Amino acid sequence: MKIKTIKRSADDYVPVKSTQESQLPRNLNPELHPFERAREYTKALTATKMERMFAKPFVGQLGYGHRDGVYVIAKNYRNLNKLATGSADGVIKYWNMSTRDEVCSFKAHYGLITGLCVTPEHLSKNKNDNFMLSCSDDKTVKLWSVNSEDYVNLKDDEQLNTTSGLLKTFYSDIAFQGIDHHRSNSNFVTGGAQIQLWDSNRSTPLSNLSWGADNITTVKFNQNETDIFASAGSDNSIVLYDLRTNSPTQKIVQTMRTNAICWNPMEAFNFVIGNEDHNAYYYDMRNMSRAINVFKDHVSAVMDVDFSPTGDEIVTGSYDKTIRIFKTNQGHSREIYHTKRMQHVFQVKFSMDSKYVISGSDDGNVRLWRSKAWERSNVKTTKEKNKLEYDEKLKERFRHMPEIKRISKHRHVPIVVKKAQEIKNIELNSIKRREMNERRTRKDMEFRSERKKQIVGTVFQYEDKNVKKDKELKDSNKI
């Protein structure tokens, strides 16, 4: 007779020394894990509740902010913790985000600062040099040096407000609106009554790229496909330019004005625009006959948009005094940020590590927000990290369950915004209803998709895929 029983020696499982971790053998047989799904669901529910409990999006403001509204913010693409802001009283400040203090501050212009950009460092011989370009209503573009070491010893505000960092001034006969620098070489473009291309080594513009006579309000270089840039003008148009041919390539006109443009940092051909009609639109520059996606939720004009460096999220700031974060593949925001004191938001930017959002608003403060309201940036133990990752996965898996959905989607929205949302809903529904009624009697009425509604026209027509196919068929038949 062969007999064997389970021989489990306690020595294998019980730690010998107190410092030793005890053995935790696993057995993945599902029979040992009853109520697997139900328990996971409970965990997911707890995780969702914890997420909302930990949601504290506001980190703080930078220094004491500006004395006037903050209308321009420029990211330093190569430095995680530096940021430049400009306000309506002509003051530019350069910030250190990790200490939340200002590095330097200039009384730069005699008017509203309309454009600001931090220029690439490698243009200078010294790798640590930092430059900044600002433009203004006062018909000047100024080049500044903002090396942090220069200002280490300056503590006094009086001294801070000197113009000692000014390196160069470019003069023109038009008031500038919007400026952006080329990613790698020394070119920059300015908007205004004309769109001009400059070289930072010369004092006069290289060329004038204007197409049509209208005012250009914003210009933006593509950071990947570096010779391409886009502009938005007061004639509700968006124009794309190519520096290699030194000419505009496409122009589309929308029903309302575009306030901001941002290129997708991961997909070079996509960009998002913030529009006056409360929406942000996501375009593919290869086919601008329709938007790829429409981001709806704001109840007032979208003043600024910015891409997360990961390219899958955008942040929008709006005239309705709120900031929203959208996923690029979804139409509605996943997050809304607001505070009692924040006024119309004119500038929002993602930090270069995608962890934070910076906002500048009418009230003169520069605010720092977490891009994931419940996330904390402290160093975590492996256990903690694993737990958070597991929780994320659980939340994702059970996100459609009614209770979890309700909890994770619930946001407190200011009463003004809520009311405006209601009114907007009623209006939109009535328009829809009217159109439906009209369609009932007019069968030939053209259907316009939500992604095409905002487009008035494009200069160069895109061939419709289906039409093209038909044409080819016809051609082949002829042959």
Add this chain to the structure above:
Amino acid sequence: MTPSTNNRKAKRAPKQRENQSKFERPGGNNEKKLNYKQIKDKKLKAGLKKIDDEYRHAVASAAATEYLLPESIGFMEAEDEMEKTFKVKQSEIKSSVDVTTANKAMDLQLKEFGPYNINYSRNGTHLLIAGRKGHVASMDWRKGVLRAELNLNESCFDAVYLQNEQFFAVAQKKYTFIYDHEGVELHRLKQHIEARHLQFLPYHYLLATAGETGWLKYQDVSTGQLVSELRTKLGPTTAMTQNPWNAIMHLGHSNGTVSLWSPSMPQPLVKLLSARGPINSIAIDRSGYHMVTTGADKSMKIWDIRNFKELHSIENLPTPGSNVTISDTGLIAMSRGPHVTLWKDALRSNREAKPCYGSMGGNANRNVPYMSHMFPGNKINNIQFVPFEDLLGVGHETGVTNLIIPGSGEANYDALEINPYETSKQRQEQEVRTLLNKLPADTITLDPNVIGTVDNSASGTRLTAKDLAEITAQSLNQHKENKDIPEIKPDVKGKNSGLRSFLRKKKQNVIDERKLRVQKQLEKEKSSRQRNSKIRSGEISEDHKDLVGEALGRFS
């Protein structure tokens, strides 16, 4: 290798293994393959494909790691035709196994307070014994440490550990009590009267009791609330067990039925007729597939409780089976007077698997008992397999005995689920963790995986907007026409008025809209009653109209 081929290799479906089916979840994707071509939504298609792939990978990798498990299952095999495993005696087994296992086959001689009821804690470290005459003891049986000993001077019928060995409940003569690890009485559950069977649902923190009263009661031991009371309407409960897979309670009744209960349903979910006399005992395997019942009519039946079909039935046991239980590995143990008999592989559906007793036709392929044991001149009170050990605990008239049953225990435990070697720190952490993951009592259903799935029939049963509007309109009308309060009856005497008694029943100090309506109706009733009396006394004619009153009445 080019990158593209490399990529393709990574995407290929994982290797199918023999043991894969063990790790498949019921309702897993392999049963009915989705036809992806039919799905038009690209995002949905990609999402479903991803979930499918993840599931398949999880199952495959779980199956692939199975051979890494440190322990192997026990067994007893005959080496030739003449040897029979059921003839092997415990003394022979004891002499041929290692010392530690032999030591575990303890034998407690407790002659005074028997018969004894036993309960092993979920991780198998502790043993709780309850003598019918009031002797209750909790012990760490492997180390031989007595944790609590009580002499209650009252009959005790059943005792169970709660979430861990720190607390236990005892069903005494009238009430059920909860004691802590030192034997201090913590609670007297006065709603659980004359309980004879106790079960603890570890994932829901529910203590379920049933007994002479015929009520099944669920008490949440973490909050102390009585979750539900269910009236079985079938007389005293003769047997009770829980389905460890879905936490459904199976009750046996004296008319031979087995009823399945969930705390959220006032009626039994299922009723089965399983014996022609009272049900003596019920056992369910850990996967929740099979149920075994023994009845006082000397029958033993094996059911498949996924489709409620009888697999095997033995009708002719010499004496009725008093207890039955199923081990983690699927051994059936049945006790009958002084005898314990075990069968292997009896949960299969083919005819050869039918557990056979005695010669039963002499078929060579018949499923003869795997093992058997007898306690001479004794009577077995209850049996339970020791978790994660090759042991069967037997409580009988004169104490408690552990029988060595090779191949009855789960060899590899999962330490994050139940850990037989847990330290007190781990035990405390586990308690907190299980409390955080406590499942709500009303989620107990026949299919435990129904949560998180889409109800295909939902659109059919859900109310449409139209129906919903109708219902709300209906209830509004009911209010308008005073259908929700008693009618006006002018012929009834004032103090007998339904409206008055309605007012009396409602809280005196609360005035709500309904109460105001009732008061108004009462006024109306009174005036019409007075009018009736006036007509009767001839004061006014039947068609008399109070013109002034009528004119002003519209303002009332």
